[in-house]
Amino acid sequence: MILYILKSSLLLFILITVYKLLLENEKMHHFNRIYLLGSLIFSLTIPLQLFSFKTKISDTITHFQLNEILLQKTSENLSTITDNQMMNYTAVTIYLLVALLLIIRFVLNLYSFYKKIKNNEQQTLNGNKVVLIQEPVVPHSFLNSIFFYEQDFKNNNIAPELIVHEAVHIKQKHTLDILFIEVLQILFWFNPLILLYKHAIKLNHEFLADETVNAKFNSVFYYQKMLLNIASNQRKIALASSINYLITKKRLIMMTKKESKTRIILKTVGVGVIFSLLLFSFSPETMAQESPNIISSEGKIITEISQPEFPGGMLAFYKFVGSNFKTPSGLKGNGKVYITFMIEKDGSLSEFEILRDMGFGTGEEAIRVLKLSPKWIPGKENKEPVRVKYSLPITIQAK
Incomplete structure (x- = not known):
């Protein structure tokens, strides 16, 4: 997971x-x-290695090393904590709590639009649904609805440029972009790069709407003046496309900027080259070539391999070992036990071997605990179950 976050963040940044x-x-x-x-889609999917350039690779791993387990003696048995296990547990808890809060905020924002649409008068204007809000509000849109202050609308105090501006957001379905980035922000709230993309996407929406308005009315100066007049209303509405979003010098300058077709073509081609290079650079086969080739024991060419999984995940496995391991009588001091075992095609454990122990039956106790293990989800090679060997180091502190 950490490797995925690092790779996706690097792609997002580039x-x-x-x-x-x-x-x-x-x-x-x-x-x-x-x-x-x-x-966004490219950066978050490419590190998943869902596809590759080659159909065959010669790199595989048939022997996995598990994280070390640290066992500390109590009066009855040994409590366990793996390296960084507590830190990982805390990080997961914090992640889920923040994600939950963001989900609640997201749902409440959606519900607020539902209430506004349900509880206020609706009309149709130029084929668009208009919702009339009783309190003063900046013109904004969400999905297929435009929201205006009722008094301004009925007194014809809303400039046609504003109506066209919000209609563009609806026609081009900008709300879907915003909802997409909001979901990503919930999932990757810890990554500040998502906020940069959110800012860039919403500003781009305004560029698109401004461009259409100026093409229709051909009065850039008047439109700029109108935007500056409403810029003082800084009230932002979550999930909405709003006329007063980030009225900056950059946005005003963009309205008068001249288009260079040659420069656009060159930059478009350049972007295509960059994407191609990144796709090749982050290809799993490209990176696999950096590691030594390992041929499976059966001499097959491996195209896909997945590790076995303990029911409930590896954290549950480490807890299982720690809760069942009992201190052999007479054991003193600190030491290490090193066990290897095989996960069979049906998920059962076999071929236990003690490579190192502390005496007093510590190796045998580790094997006893492993034999109590429920069946694992077996590893797969080319989508077929295979036998996979594991090494398990255990550090015991029996003071």
């Missing part, structure tokens, strides 16, 4: 840097929207 340096200031907003969404 691609958002490319966007900031090459694309953000270019008037190629539709391409940039695809780039930003594609970068």
Whole structure:
């Protein structure tokens, strides 16, 4: 998991840097929207190694080394804690708690739109559903609805540019982008790069809407002045596309920026080259070539291999060993036990071997505990069950 986070973060960083340096200031907003969404999907899926360039590889592992278990003596038996186990448990707990809070916030934001749509008057304007809010509110949109302040709407105080602006958000389905990035923010809340992408995506939405408004009304100066007049209302609405989102010098300059087709073509080709290089660089076969070739004992060419799994995960396995291991009588001091065993094709354990122990029956006790283990989910090679050998180091502190 840590390796996945590091790889995906590196890809996210590279691609958002490319966007900031090459694309953000270019008037190629539709391409940039695809780039930003594609970068997120690319960065979060490529490290999963779901596919590769080659159909056959010669690299495989048939012998796995488990993390060391540290056993500390109590009055009856040995309590156990693996290296970094407590830290991992704490990290997982914090992750789940924060994710839960973000899920609750996300659901409440969705529910707030549901209530606004249900409890307020609705009309149709130019084929779009308009929801009239009784309290003063900045024009904004969500899914297929535009939200306006009722008094301004009925008094015809809403400029047609604002209506077109929000209609663009609906037509181009910008809300789906926002919901997508919000879900990613829940899953990867610990990664600040997701916030950079969120900011870039929402700003790109405004570029797209501004571009359409200016093309329709051909009055950039008037539109800029209107935006500055409403910029003082800094109230943001979660999940919504809002007219006053980040009215900055960059956004105003973009409206008058001239388009260079040659530069756009060159940068588009350059981005394609960058994606290709990253795809090749993060290919599992490309990285596997850096490690020595290991041929399976049966002489097969391996194309896919997965490790066996203890029911409930490896943390449950370490707890299982610690809760069942009993201190042999007379054992003193600290030492290490080293056991190997085989996970058979049906998930059962066999071929136990003591490579090292502390005497007093510590090796035999470790084997006794392993024999109590329920069947594992067997390892697979080319989607077929295979026998996999494991090594288990155990450090005992029996003071």
